[in-house]
Amino acid sequence: MSYELPPLPYDYTALEPVISKSTLEFHHDKHHAAYVKNFNDAVKDTELDSLPIEQVIVKIANDATKAGVFNNAAQAWNHTFYWNSMKPGGGGTPSGELAEKINADFGGFDKFVEAFKTAGATQFGSGWAWLVYDHGSLKVTKTSNADNPLTTGQVPLLTMDVWEHAYYLDFQNRRPDYINEFLTKLVNWDFVATNLASAA
Numbered sequence: 001m002s003y004e005l006p007p008l009p010y011d012y013t014a015l016e017p018v019i020s021k022s023t024l025e026f027h028h029d030k031h032h033a034a035y036v037k038n039f040n041d042a043v044k045d046t047e048l049d050s051l052p053i054e055q056v057i058v059k060i061a062n063d064a065t066k067a068g069v070f071n072n073a074a075q076a077w078n079h080t081f082y083w084n085s086m087k088p089g090g091g092g093t094p095s096g097e098l099a100e101k102i103n104a105d106f107g108g109f110d111k112f113v114e115a116f117k118t119a120g121a122t123q124f125g126s127g128w129a130w131l132v133y134d135h136g137s138l139k140v141t142k143t144s145n146a147d148n149p150l151t152t153g154q155v156p157l158l159t160m161d162v163w164e165h166a167y168y169l170d171f172q173n174r175r176p177d178y179i180n181e182f183l184t185k186l187v188n189w190d191f192v193a194t195n196l197a198s199a200a
Contacts, residue, residue, distance in 0.1 A: 002044075003053050003073075005036040006080055014088040018181045023169045031165055032079040039072040053077050054150060061151035074146040078128060082161045087188040094189040098196050105138040113183055115140040120162050120179045129179075131158040131192065133199040155199040158192045 008028055012021045043049045048056050048069070056073050060066040093109055094102065106112040112131075119142040120129035127144040132154040141149060149156050160182050161167075167178035 002040045003036055003076055005033050005076075006083070008083055010088055015086060015186060018170070018185050019086075019167075020170050023167070026169070027165055028079075028083070032076070035072045035075040035079065039069065039076050042069045042072060057148070057150050061147075071146040074148050077150075078146065078148050078159065079161070081156060082128075082159050082166075084191050085158050085160070085188055086182070086186040087191070089185075090187045090189070091183060091185040092187075092189070094193060096193065098189065098193040101138055101196065112138075112140065116160070116183065117176070117179050120160055121176050123162050126163040129160045129162060130154075130156055132156055133196060136200075138196075155195070157195040157199070158187065 008024065012024045015024065039053070043056065048059070051059070053073055053076065057070065057077060060070050060073075063070070093099065099109070102109055102112050106115065116129055116131065119140050123129065123142045123144065125144065127142055128148065130141050130143065130149055132139050132141055132149045134149075134154045138157070139154070141154070143149065148159075160179065162175060162179075167175065171178040
């Protein structure tokens, strides 16, 4: 049961000028595609082949002998989640139950933004910033390399890729600028709200 590379949920030019067509072509068609291929090759004809990719990630997260499989599985999943965390004309502020939950758990939307920006900016090297649902509460967290919150029992609601290949063609070394543009112009709050509704 191979994991398929999903198409982007929008056109390659849809996130411009924040994220360029060139970045999406390289990021999706090269990086993401390679993770998917490597994962499928690694689990073919093994006991992991029949499991959903989320189960594979959780099952082998702490198995050092399967670190390569984990890295490709988690990166394949993380990237799919990242594409859906953005949309053309996104950003702004959430509404409804999601907004109320953010206000309750962070003390206001601005406090969430500050925490999310800090998580993304202070992730040393490659990794991800996340908004997660953790046993009833919303939290901001960050993970390094391929790791993701599924491995600790948290439910991912939103992610931002801070590997350099996610932004370097467009922002060079200015990661904070990418983070700000992501939050103000790209976040798909409808996707986040749907994830929260499923998790709560």
